[in-house]
Amino acid sequence: MSELLDPVHLPWVAALFGLFVGSFLCVVVHRYPIADQTPSSPRRSSCPACGHELAWWENIPVLSWVLLGRRCRACRVVIPMRYPLMELLTGAAWGVTALVTPEGDHLLLAIHLLVVSGLLTATFVDLDCFEIPDSVSIGGMVLAPIAALAAPALHSHTWLAQEVSGGLEVTRTGSLVASLGGMLVGGGVLLLVGRLGARAYGRDAMGLGDVKLLAAGGGFVGPGGVLVALLLASLTASAMGVGNLLRYYCLIRGRDRSRGRERAPGRAWRTARVLSQYLPFGPHLALGVALAMLYWEPHLRAWFLGA
Numbered sequence: 001m002s003e004l005l006d007p008v009h010l011p012w013v014a015a016l017f018g019l020f021v022g023s024f025l026c027v028v029v030h031r032y033p034i035a036d037q038t039p040s041s042p043r044r045s046s047c048p049a050c051g052h053e054l055a056w057w058e059n060i061p062v063l064s065w066v067l068l069g070r071r072c073r074a075c076r077v078v079i080p081m082r083y084p085l086m087e088l089l090t091g092a093a094w095g096v097t098a099l100v101t102p103e104g105d106h107l108l109l110a111i112h113l114l115v116v117s118g119l120l121t122a123t124f125v126d127l128d129c130f131e132i133p134d135s136v137s138i139g140g141m142v143l144a145p146i147a148a149l150a151a152p153a154l155h156s157h158t159w160l161a162q163e164v165s166g167g168l169e170v171t172r173t174g175s176l177v178a179s180l181g182g183m184l185v186g187g188g189v190l191l192l193v194g195r196l197g198a199r200a201y202g203r204d205a206m207g208l209g210d211v212k213l214l215a216a217g218g219g220f221v222g223p224g225g226v227l228v229a230l231l232l233a234s235l236t237a238s239a240m241g242v243g244n245l246l247r248y249y250c251l252i253r254g255r256d257r258s259r260g261r262e263r264a265p266g267r268a269w270r271t272a273r274v275l276s277q278y279l280p281f282g283p284h285l286a287l288g289v290a291l292a293m294l295y296w297e298p299h300l301r302a303w304f305l306g307a
């Protein structure tokens with residue numbers, strides 16, 4: 001057992017566990033919009049097309065998908081590529097988390113893995129349903145102060161925690177204050193952005209789900225970390241937004257040309273802008289929070305503060 005927790009093996013063990021967690025997240029995401037199903041009920045997974053109940057060997061992450069030839073054994077319907085991709089992504093995220101979490105602090109590692117899994121859940125559900133589950137965002141807000149008390153190392157690099165603790169050794173009080181401060185700043189700043197956006201554009205610029213998610217994230221990364229997370233999220237969202245805008249523009253122009261009619265570039269541009277607006281922000285916030293939590297020391301600090 002202790003060999004599995006050896007720093008050399010730990011990331012691989014975590015990645016392997018992560019594959020199975022990813023498989024569970026697939027179930028969570030698939031059942032989220034279905035009213036009479038929960039992650040634990042029904043007990044066994046079944047094919048959404050024919051209802052065939054999966055045997056254990058049809059349910060092994062990635063491997064079953066490959067061995068079954070990407071199809072349901074009973075009805076031969078194609079199993080979408082997104083399922084093994086979600087499993088691989090979760091496995092990779094768990095491996096990386098174990099790799100960058102300070103060696104030997106297993107409680108901190110458990111908290112990091114839990115947060116990363118919550119962020120992945122928020123990402124997958126938001127991409128699918130344009131919604132962030134309250135169980136993740138509100139659950140995170142409840143968990144964050146408890147985690148901060150149990151593992152002050154969570155905020156060992158948070159400026160506020162160090163100030164309150166009166167030294168580099170972060171106390172439980174310092175860690176708790178940093179967690180609560182992070183939630184306040186995370187939720188507050190996004191609420192403010194939403195209000196300003198609503199006034200400027202006359203429509204809801206920010207969903208309340210995003211506000212709750214960033215508030216929860218702030219509880220784990222502190223007030224400074226949550227601003228870094230929001231900045232990173234805005235950067236990746238802008239990059240993707242521009243890409244998406246160009247994609248729609250080219251699609252519209254191409255379709256017009258194939259139909260032998262051409263609308264003015266200005267009109268095509270406006271249509272592309274309307275179509276490309278509906279991108280969920282949650283996945284970007286989730287990525288920002290994960291990066292701020294795992295990579296502040298030593299990488300992001302050097303980029304942002306030059307120290």
Ligand SMILES: [Zn+2]
Nearest residue numbers: 047050072075
């Ligand atoms: Zn089937």
